[in-house]
Amino acid sequence: MKVAAVVFGLMALGQAGRLATQPDIQVGGSSMPLWPSAVALIVLLGLCLWLWRLANPRRGA
Template identity: 50%
Template sequence: MNSQTMGLRVAGFVFGVMSLAQLARLLIRPEVVVAAHLIPLWPSVLAFLLLIGLSLWLLNLARPRS
């Protein structure tokens, strides 16, 4: 396995973990307050979709071709 493949796998894994964190926020629904403003949940939906897409894309690129 070369370094580019390893880098794609590591980045795909990191994006996957970040997407799971966003999914956990959607399921647990904690109140997130920044400077007295309540942060809505819809940005987490967008973040989850973007991050899971990036994760799957990078892991697919790292897959060995035959």
């Protein structure tokens, strides 16, 4: 599960990079907005943290 958490974390970093650099991406001749990357960043970070916590249970609790 840690591997999946790291993969989701790297994907979130990629989305954060897209938000930071704000490149002009053309899809079918029209420009793609940045808001889908913001949503993807939130979802990917959530999945990353969730899987990381599942892989590292608290001991003694």
